[in-house]
Amino acid sequence: FSFPICILQCPYQPKPVSPSLSRHYVSVPLESPDDPxxxxxxxxxxxxxHVLPSTTLEIETGTRQELLEKPISKEDNLxxxxxxxxxxxxxVTGVSLVYPILTAPGYAVKEMDEQSLVYLIGSPPHVLQAYVNNGEGFDRAGGFSVQGSVAC
Structure with a gap:
């Protein structure tokens, strides 16, 4: 690349869901205003x-929809x-882009989100426990990784 890349690892801090999920995780580093x-x-x-398998993303009747973030323990993951x-x-994945502009406040924010339905086949308890034990989903929202062995 012809520009510097800085990757910051932020400690995970659960926040309430909002129309722009990722805005909570983005802050404009203003410590060096001369070199933003x-x-x-x-x-x-x-x-x-608990969403219905339709394009309307309706909630199943009689159930309470929950927001699942990263599990805090193996028991929580299970x-x-x-x-x-x-x-x-x-x-739901939210993305925020923060970039400099010439007018106040000196930066602009663009936000977007992508929503996907994931169908999870019913698995016996010992399969769920084995998945938890392998640790693959422990640092993932919902406790599973679509790219990993849960997709098999």
Whole structure:
């Protein structure tokens, strides 16, 4: 690249869901106003439970939709997987772009989100426990990784 790249690892701090999920995770680093970044990108993903398998993203009748972030323990991970087992969930990723502009306040924010329905086949309890034990979903929203062995 012809420009410097700085990757900041931020400690994970759960926040309430908002129309722009990732805005909570993006801040404009103003410590060096003489050398501001050209672009700041922030993104985060959450999982919403109990959606109907339709294009309207309706909530199942008689159920309470929950926001699943990263599990805090193996037990929490197993509870998430048991809740999602054999159902449909909505995976929402929010992205924010912060970039400098010439007018006040000196930066602009563009936000977008992408929503996907994920269908999880019903699995026996020992399969869910084995998945938790392998640790693959522990640092993932909803306690699973679509790119990993849960996709098999």
């Amino acid at each position: 970044p050209d672009l700041v990108i922030g993104a985060d993903t959450v999982v919403l439970t 509870c998430m997987l048991q809740d999602l087992n054999g159902s449909v969930c909505e995976v």
